[in-house]
Every structure is written in structure tokens, then in C-alpha cells.
Amino acid sequence: MAEPRLPESLIQSLGAQLTPVRRLPPPWLRTAGWLLAVAALALALLWHYGAEHMIRRWIAEPDIAVAGIGAVITAVCAAWAAFTLGVPGRSARWAWLPLPGLLMWVGASGLGCLRDAVLPGAEVAGVHQSVDCLVFIIGLSVPLSLLLIVLVRRACPLRPVLAAVMIGLASAAASAALLEICHGFAVAATDLLTHAVAVAIVVLANAAMGGRLLQPALR
Amino acid sequence: MTDAEAQASDSPERRRAAWMAAAQGGDRLAYERVLGESVALIRAAARRQGVGVDQLDDVVQETLITVHRVRHTYDPARSYDAWLSAIASRRAVDALRSQGRRGRHELHDEFAYDNHADTDDVAAAAEREQEARRLRDAIATLPPGQREAVEQLGLKERSLAEASADTGRQTGALKVNLHRAMKALRARFHGES
Known part of the structure; x- marks a missing residue:
């Protein structure tokens, strides 16, 4: 079957508009760029609060340290998945990448809750402190999400909702990890629930906006 | 052997990848060649998504324009055909969706017409x-x-x-x-x- 002539003229006019473009850096490099911003925030918090309190808590309750490391791994993997999903032709299976870190984060936090239930007497977050946590996590997640959105939309995510979920997860996990630095009490059920609510809010807000926010090239 | 000859002796897929890489640097001839060879691939991807013959041209057109806008996202170390097919499939789905929406519009207007x-x-x-x-x-x-x-x-x-x-x-x-x-x-x- 002969190809119709229509694309010919379009190809010529696209050729006439061709300008050299700067290739998008690979996803891992773009992930590293975003992590630099997170690291800068971590340094600022460490400078303000000091590491001593955090390390003392980690020695007393190692599962908090494990949960914190899980959150960091989740943040790194979810950001990497978001940047990779921004490139057309990459597999949707990248969305599974944050799962191990997520299991470690949630699992270790859950163990902390369980231990507090078995061994009462640990300092447990009250409703007031939980609200502070929520404000802290959302307050950090929103700018971190916005930065990720700006970076991801330079590419062309063909699955915007999946990419938005990765963005939400990455920024919520990163802010939960940052919260470790200035957290004043043990992980408890209310605390874990606060994290879950904050993550859900960020993920849903991102997912709801994803279609419009992430695909300027497809409009 | 010149570059062009070296490219011609490569597999078609690697030749397209090389052309697109050159197009990212502003090579118009390579760009028009790779877009020209892309048309058949786009049509194949659109047909796989279930796009009807009457809509194939639309999908080709939309895909070529999208390729133009997002050409900076192509990584020459990876398959050009996979990159292109992903964009074409997405555009095919968009076309099917907008056809569905139009179908509803027409139904609505017929109703208005009757009344x-x-x-x-x-x-x-x-x-x-x-x-x-x-x-x-x-x-x-x-x-x-x-x-x-x-x-x-x-x-x-x-x-x-x-x-x-x-x-x-x-x-x-x-x-x-x-x-x-x-x-x-x-x-x-x-x-x-």
C-alpha cells in the first residue's frame, strides 16, 4: 500500500523548524540532582538540631534507624523510577523499584509500634505532636514534590499517574527521613498513621494533578 | 568508508537511532529521513492499539509532532523504535479516546435535533x-x-x-x-x- 502524501509536507515543515536540542541527562544523574536538594535540607536540619539526639535514639531503638534507612532507600528508588518513567519507551515495571525500601520503612516502623504495645513506658507521640509531624512532612513534601514535578515534566511521562505516584512517594519518604533528624519521640501507631496519611495526601494530590502537570508536551 | 555508507550497512533500527542522534544535533537531512521511516512504524503501532484505517493519518501526524517536541528525551544508547512506538501507542490511545468522546457528542446532538x-x-x-x-x-x-x-x-x-x-x-x-x-x-x- 502506498503511503499517503500528507506526512511528507508535515515532515518537511518539522525539518524546517529543527533546532539542536540538549539531550536529557540519564535518569540516575537527574535523581542525583534532586537528592542534592534533599541533602542540603538534611544538612540544614542537622546544623540546627545536631546529630547527637538522633544517634542516641537510634542506639536505644535500632528499628527507628532501620525505618529511617528504609525511608531514604524509598526516596532514592521512587525518584529514580519517576525520572525513568519520564522517558518514552521505558518499562512500567520501574514502578516496582521502591517496593523493597517501602517494605523496610513501613515494616520497621510497624515493629516499633508493636514493641511499644508490648513494652509500655516509651515516650509516645500524642495527637498534638502527630499534627506537628503531619505539618512538617507536608511542608517538606510539597516543595520537594514541586521540584520533582518541574524536573520530570522536562521529559515526557507517558504514564503520568504512575509517575505522579512515584513523585509523591519519593517526596513523602524523603521528608519522613528528614523528620528523623528532629523527631523527639519513639515511633508509635499514631506516628505511623501520620506518615501514612501524609504520604497518601501527597500521592493523591500529585496523582490528581499529574495528568495536567506532567505532560506539557502532549497537550 | 564514509559515515553515510557505514550507516547504510547497519541494521535499519540502528540506522534510525543514528539518524535521530544526528537530528538532536540539528542535522535536518537525518531528521527528515528518520521521520520518513517512522511513518510505517507509527502506523503499525497504531494498528496494534486497534486504531481504524480512517484514523491512522491523524495518529501519524500527532505522533510526528510529539516526536518533534520531545526529541530531547531520546537516548541514542537505547532503541529508537521502542521510544517511537511508546509515543505512537500513547497517541493512538488518545485518538481512540477522542473518537469515543465525539461519539457521545454526536448522540447528544441527534437528541437535540429530534426535539x-x-x-x-x-x-x-x-x-x-x-x-x-x-x-x-x-x-x-x-x-x-x-x-x-x-x-x-x-x-x-x-x-x-x-x-x-x-x-x-x-x-x-x-x-x-x-x-x-x-x-x-x-x-x-x-x-x-
């Missing part, structure tokens, strides 16, 4: 008014670039050069946008009149 007497002048005037409003609505729902082209070239009757000076866009871009807009409007009103 509308157009025997007297008042009704005819009202209908003309409705037609005009529908056209205005249709223009308003066009993507910003296309809307701008229709407004500048169609409604304000500016010349290409004037419109280009006014909007800061290249005349080629305006032409492409007007072409796409007219096609979209025709597709939208086809069967409704």
Missing part, C-alpha cells in the same frame, strides 16, 4: 446562533498553539508574516498549527452537519 422544530425563522436563527456558538466552543477547546493560529490567520485574517511577528512563532509552526486545527475542526463537525 427541535426548525420550521420558522426564529428557530432557524436560533440554530444558526447555536452553530456559531458550537464553532466558537470548538475553537476554544483547541490546544493553545492551534487556537492562536486559527485566531490570527482565520478570524483576524492576518498574513503569515504579520501573525509570526505578532506571536513570535515561526511561520512554519503557524502553518502546521493551522493545518492541525482545521483538521481537528473538520473531524469534529464531520457528520454533525
Whole structure:
């Protein structure tokens, strides 16, 4: 079957508009760029609060340290998945990448809750402190999400909702990890629930906006 | 052996990857070649998504324009065909969705038509008014670039050069946008009149 002539003229006019473009850096490099911003925030918090309190808590309750490391791994993997999903032709299976870190984060936090239930007497977050946590996590997640959105939309995510979920997860996990630095009490059920609510809010807000926010090239 | 000969002896897929890499650097000849070879691949990807023969040209056109906009996302170390097919599949799904939406519009209008007497002048005037409003609505729902082209070239009757000076866009871009807009409007009103 002969190809119709229509694309010919379009190809010529696209050729006439061709300008050299700067290739998008690979996803891992773009992930590293975003992590630099997170690291800068971590340094600022460490400078303000000091590491001593955090390390003392980690020695007393190692599962908090494990949960914190899980959150960091989740943040790194979810950001990497978001940047990779921004490139057309990459597999949707990248969305599974944050799962191990997520299991470690949630699992270790859950163990902390369980231990507090078995061994009462640990300092447990009250409703007031939980609200502070929520404000802290959302307050950090929103700018971190916005930065990720700006970076991801330079590419062309063909699955915007999946990419938005990765963005939400990455920024919520990163802010939960940052919260470790200035957290004043043990992980408890209310605390874990606060994290879950904050993550859900960020993920849903991102997912709801994803279609419009992430695909300027497809409009 | 020259570069061109070296490329010609490669597999077609690697040749397209090399062309697209050159196009990212601004090589117009390589770009037109790779787009030319892409047409058949786009049609194949669209057919796999279940796009009908009558819509294949639309998908080809939309995909070529999307490729143009996101050409910076192509990584020459990876498959060009996979990159292109992903964009084409997405555009095919978009085309199927918009066809579904149009189907609902038409059903709705038929219903309105059945319940509308157009025997007297008042009704005819009202209908003309409705037609005009529908056209205005249709223009308003066009993507910003296309809307701008229709407004500048169609409604304000500016010349290409004037419109280009006014909007800061290249005349080629305006032409492409007007072409796409007219096609979209025709597709939208086809069967409704």
C-alpha cells in the first residue's frame, strides 16, 4: 500500500523548524540532582538540631534507624523510577523499584509500634505532636514534590499517574527521613498513621494533578 | 568508508537511532529521513492499539509532532523504535479516546435535533446562533498553539508574516498549527452537519 502524501509536507515543515536540542541527562544523574536538594535540607536540619539526639535514639531503638534507612532507600528508588518513567519507551515495571525500601520503612516502623504495645513506658507521640509531624512532612513534601514535578515534566511521562505516584512517594519518604533528624519521640501507631496519611495526601494530590502537570508536551 | 555508507550497512533500527542522534544535533537531512521511516512504524503501532484505517493519518501526524517536541528525551544508547512506538501507542490511545468522546457528542446532538422544530425563522436563527456558538466552543477547546493560529490567520485574517511577528512563532509552526486545527475542526463537525 502506498503511503499517503500528507506526512511528507508535515515532515518537511518539522525539518524546517529543527533546532539542536540538549539531550536529557540519564535518569540516575537527574535523581542525583534532586537528592542534592534533599541533602542540603538534611544538612540544614542537622546544623540546627545536631546529630547527637538522633544517634542516641537510634542506639536505644535500632528499628527507628532501620525505618529511617528504609525511608531514604524509598526516596532514592521512587525518584529514580519517576525520572525513568519520564522517558518514552521505558518499562512500567520501574514502578516496582521502591517496593523493597517501602517494605523496610513501613515494616520497621510497624515493629516499633508493636514493641511499644508490648513494652509500655516509651515516650509516645500524642495527637498534638502527630499534627506537628503531619505539618512538617507536608511542608517538606510539597516543595520537594514541586521540584520533582518541574524536573520530570522536562521529559515526557507517558504514564503520568504512575509517575505522579512515584513523585509523591519519593517526596513523602524523603521528608519522613528528614523528620528523623528532629523527631523527639519513639515511633508509635499514631506516628505511623501520620506518615501514612501524609504520604497518601501527597500521592493523591500529585496523582490528581499529574495528568495536567506532567505532560506539557502532549497537550 | 564514509559515515553515510557505514550507516547504510547497519541494521535499519540502528540506522534510525543514528539518524535521530544526528537530528538532536540539528542535522535536518537525518531528521527528515528518520521521520520518513517512522511513518510505517507509527502506523503499525497504531494498528496494534486497534486504531481504524480512517484514523491512522491523524495518529501519524500527532505522533510526528510529539516526536518533534520531545526529541530531547531520546537516548541514542537505547532503541529508537521502542521510544517511537511508546509515543505512537500513547497517541493512538488518545485518538481512540477522542473518537469515543465525539461519539457521545454526536448522540447528544441527534437528541437535540429530534426535539427541535426548525420550521420558522426564529428557530432557524436560533440554530444558526447555536452553530456559531458550537464553532466558537470548538475553537476554544483547541490546544493553545492551534487556537492562536486559527485566531490570527482565520478570524483576524492576518498574513503569515504579520501573525509570526505578532506571536513570535515561526511561520512554519503557524502553518502546521493551522493545518492541525482545521483538521481537528473538520473531524469534529464531520457528520454533525
